[in-house]
Amino acid sequence: MPTEARRAFAAAHALARHALSWCAPRIDPSEWRLSARNPHGRPEVSAPRLDADIRVNLSHTDGMVAVVATLTDACGIDIERRADSAMVSRVAHRVLSATELATMRDLDPAARTDQFCRLWTLKEATTKALGTGLRTPFDTIAFDFDDDRNARRADNDPSWSMRSWPASPEHHVSVAVHAPKVDFVVHSLSEELRARNP
Numbered sequence: 001m002p003t004e005a006r007r008a009f010a011a012a013h014a015l016a017r018h019a020l021s022w023c024a025p026r027i028d029p030s031e032w033r034l035s036a037r038n039p040h041g042r043p044e045v046s047a048p049r050l051d052a053d054i055r056v057n058l059s060h061t062d063g064m065v066a067v068v069a070t071l072t073d074a075c076g077i078d079i080e081r082r083a084d085s086a087m088v089s090r091v092a093h094r095v096l097s098a099t100e101l102a103t104m105r106d107l108d109p110a111a112r113t114d115q116f117c118r119l120w121t122l123k124e125a126t127t128k129a130l131g132t133g134l135r136t137p138f139d140t141i142a143f144d145f146d147d148d149r150n151a152r153r154a155d156n157d158p159s160w161s162m163r164s165w166p167a168s169p170e171h172h173v174s175v176a177v178h179a180p181k182v183d184f185v186v187h188s189l190s191e192e193l194r195a196r197n198p
């Protein structure tokens with residue numbers, strides 16, 4: 001594995017342990033074991049055993065890692081470096097639903113790219129929460145937006161909660177939790193570190 005990928009893997013897995021301990025503060029981050037994987041590669045918490053069905057998911061990309069943890073519900077996260085407009089033109093028709101494609105048609109190039117990143121990361125976060133990843137065809141799950149951050153399934157399935165926002169000027173992140181009306185608590189380590197070392 002290249003050095004950069006190894007560092008991202010280590011950072012994401014360390015952050016995952018801290019996120020789990022934030023949900024279950026009695027457990028030290030070093031105690032968590034994420035060695036088990038579902039048949040499609042999703043890491044599962046294998047130890048310690050708790051009464052709650054604690055879940056975690058992680059994502060790493062060039063320059064950023066992101067993690068989501070919940071005490072009860074399936075969750076998925078995806079962080080991506082912003083796509084360029086040539087890539088969007090190449091891929092959009094293969095992964096977006098007809099309605100999603102239609103909403104992109106009248107946007108200027110920068111707004112199209114933003115919209116594509118929101119939709120792509122939402123699709124990946126949702127299929128990671130399902131545990132199937134890229135095995136689920138992305139054009140079969142579609143999204144709509146209530147505002148800048150809050151998304152929902154286009155079929156109005158109320159059993160999902162979703163958030164999507166720019167994690168930096170170059171990165172976009174989305175989170176999906178298979179539960180209605182989730183209260184998201186977001187921590188940004190880079191902002192916390194910047195505040196401690198101005």
Ligand SMILES: CC(C)(COP(=O)(O)OP(=O)(O)OC[C@H]1O[C@@H](n2cnc3c(N)ncnc32)[C@H](O)[C@@H]1OP(=O)(O)O)[C@@H](O)C(=O)NCCC(=O)NCCS
Nearest residue numbers: 009039040041042043058059060078128131132133134135
């Ligand atoms: C999961 C997947 C969407 C990741 O895409 P990506 O954008 O390249 O990578 P991300 O950084 O966002 O996510 C990677 C992390 O997702 C997690 N992950 C892997 N497979 C997963 C799955 N099926 N569901 C949820 N999370 C998964 C892992 O933690 C992985 O990081 P790690 O290997 O360092 O622990 C993609 O790799 C995939 O679909 N894999 C499934 C392929 C499959 O079905 N394989 C079957 C083998 S028989």
